[in-house]
Amino acid sequence: MMMGSLIVMAIFIAYVLRPIMIWMIRQTPKGKPVKESYIVSVFFMLLGCAYIGESIGEHFMIGPILLGLAVPDGPPLASALVEKLETMVSSVFLPLYFLYSGSKFKVFLIDAPSFAVVQLVAFISLFGKVIGTMLPSIYCKMPVVDALCLGLILSARGITELLYFQACLHYLVMDGQSYGNIVIALLWMTGLTTPIVRYLYDPSKGYLSLNRRRNIQHASPGVELQLMACIYSEENSPSIINILEMSNSTHESPICFHVLHLIQLTGRATPLFIDHQLGDKITSDSSVHTTQSQHIVNAFRLYEEQNLGTVVVKIFTSISPYDTMHDEICMQAAEKRVSMLIVPFHRQWTINGVSESALPIRALNRHLLRTAPCSVGILIERGALNRSSAITCMSFYSVGVIFIEGTDDREALVYAMRMAERLNVRVTVVRLVEPRRMKNRVLMNRDSDANLIDKFKADYTHIKRHDYKEEIVRDSVEVINVVRSLEGCFDLILVGRRHASESSSLFNGLTEWNEYPELGCVGDMLVCSDSTFDGSVLVIQQQKLGAVHHVEYVDSSIINTKQEPFTVVEMPHGTKV
Known part of the structure; x- marks a missing residue:
């Protein structure tokens, strides 16, 4: 019955x-x-x-x-x-x-002989399940470490087993002594397998092991440029399309643009990845996600049709939890051989100037800066860039580059030089130079920064719409004054996240007062609460090679790895330096 x-x-x-x-x-x-x-x-x-x-x-x-x-x-x-x-x-x-x-657990009912027998049986059972899982996994060409992790995961016990044993105790199928022994076995089995799996299983090793240069500076000329952009909502589409428009896709140097629509996993247990090129669709149960993704797909498909032969757009939807979303993004970037990954900033500015903060997105951006197998650009969407789209109108874009020195600044300048090839883009490079470097410039060996600057001046400054300026700065106050003087001059400013001379007097005191450390010193000046800059900012970090285990500006609550200490200070609105 x-x-x-x-x-x-x-x-x-x-x-x-x-x-x-x-x-x-x-x-x-x-x-x-x-x-x-x-x-x-x-x-x-x-x-x-x-x-x-x-x-x-x-x-x-x-x-x-x-x-x-x-x-x-x-x-x-x-x-x-x-x-x-x-x-x-x-x-x-x-x-x-x-x-x-x-x-329900009675310690005094447990005796040594029964305890030893039950724990021995539990250990043999655990060992048998792990081996029974590893053997077919290894036969199917799975790495030994991954096979061990899979065996430990399948051997872990949880609340379901506890419910079952409590029911057995309630219906007198087992006595209190057996229940106590089994509960102890459940505790040490789960307590043993969980930390071992956390230590052994690292999904990032699939893309962090890549040693090839994948950035815009070292991309082969005349070869299709691979770019990827992450989108959280429909509001991110116009600014991303404008960035794609400025990236100068031509028949000689086309662009393959990968769009990844990121959706937080809620109300389901299994992450979902949809390839819209294959005609995959989200189930009818997810009508909200279907509408959002379809609008994004339609916008980029329309842009692709308008630029047929020069732009190829591939659109995907990833539904996964924010804690592991960076692994999905990095894996896709590695598989697609992406040179730069563009992600929106965690704060969004609306038309009336009100911004909303999303802490999980900020943590995700920090993860990407740490582990991305390519260059990363954090796009702060402000001004006309996120209110108009290249689909509906052809605009003239004014782009500025703040150049100091270092790999990130060179990556930003190379990207701006590609934009300068487009007729509706005006590029202005503003280089900040210390007086001692001005004096020693003739005697110095020509480094990578100087060579790239010379290339820009030789190839682009003779074109009237492009310009190059040098500003002599002696300390951090003059750096702030120069950056603030650019407010209202550009639709988009490209800036490197890190600089080779951050230990010099130009940045004294700036690092300690950063409101957004993940943007670097200069990027934080343009985006902080007391900034009046009304244009968009693209903070660029060139691909990091050989620095996998180095963590920059990552909160200890986000990841469990060694990190350098940093200080985030909340500045009252209206405070001036």
């Missing part, structure tokens, strides 16, 4: 309750939240399934588990349920349940 009742309950959930939830999703307009009455109805279904499960003789968790499997994954319903329940379940109910489980 119990098994028959369980089958009937499963059929009722699958063919009655699930269609009701699908109807709720269809009744919800695209982009709108689910009605509270629908959420409450699902909660009543949950309580009803728990009561029925207990009434037919099963564990009360059986009904809710079956109902959870029947809920359509993704937004709007599943994500709304997660948002409503996650805090209460994770912060209140789950700790109380573990406290209840601990109260």
